[in-house]
Amino acid sequence: MAMASLQRFSSQISRTPSLKSIIRSTTTSTSTSSKKVSDRIVKLFAIDYEGQKREIIGLSGHTLLKALTNNGLIDPASHRLEDIDACSAECEVNIAQEWLEKLPKASYDEEYVLKRNSRARVLNKHSRLGCQVVLTSELQGMVVAVPEAKPWDIP
Numbered sequence: 361m362a363m364a365s366l367q368r369f370s371s372q373i374s375r376t377p378s379l380k381s382i383i384r385s386t387t388t389s390t391s392t393s394s395k396k397v398s399d400r401i402v403k404l405f406a407i408d409y410e411g412q413k414r415e416i417i418g419l420s421g422h423t424l425l426k427a428l429t430n431n432g433l434i435d436p437a438s439h440r441l442e443d444i445d446a447c448s449a450e451c452e453v454n455i456a457q458e459w460l461e462k463l464p465k466a467s468y469d470e471e472y473v474l475k476r477n478s479r480a481r482v483l484n485k486h487s488r489l490g491c492q493v494v495l496t497s498e499l500q501g502m503v504v505a506v507p508e509a510k511p512w513d514i515p
Contacts, residue, residue, distance in 0.1 A: 397419070404427060404501070404503070405503045406431070406433050407504070416431040420496050421495065423492070423493060424488075427495065428506060452487055453493075455488055460488075471483060
């Protein structure tokens with residue numbers, strides 16, 4: 361039954377030249393422009409607030425926040441808003457010095473959010489927002505420290 365449906369569908373495609381070219385162009389463009397998931401894996405090291413070093417896995421193109429939440433280091437419910445204008449720095453992390461130089465400079469908005477939510481109103485030079493750090497293959501092996509959640513960040 362399923363085989364007969366497949367044969368009917370393939371015969372319809374062969375009789376419709378425009379549909380055939382659309383399908384061909386769609387399959388070739390997606391296979392050449394997208395990488396396999398295994399090629400996008402970025403392995404990182406995260407140190408939790410108890411001092412335990414853990415290897416975590418993220419994907420290039422995703423944020424550091426997504427990798428940390430997927431690996432249970434940041435509670436996803438604590439970071440409800442993706443918009444930096446409404447951010448309260450719940451995803452603040454500290455990045456080792458050698459890796460800071462490989463990251464794009466923090467935006468004005470990111471620095472503002474970090475200063476605003478700092479207890480001393482002084483920016484820690486290692487602090488970044490996990491939601492603003494986009495993973496790339498160059499960040500393979502990066503070391504980040506996840507501080508203990510502030511009392512007002514716990515849902």
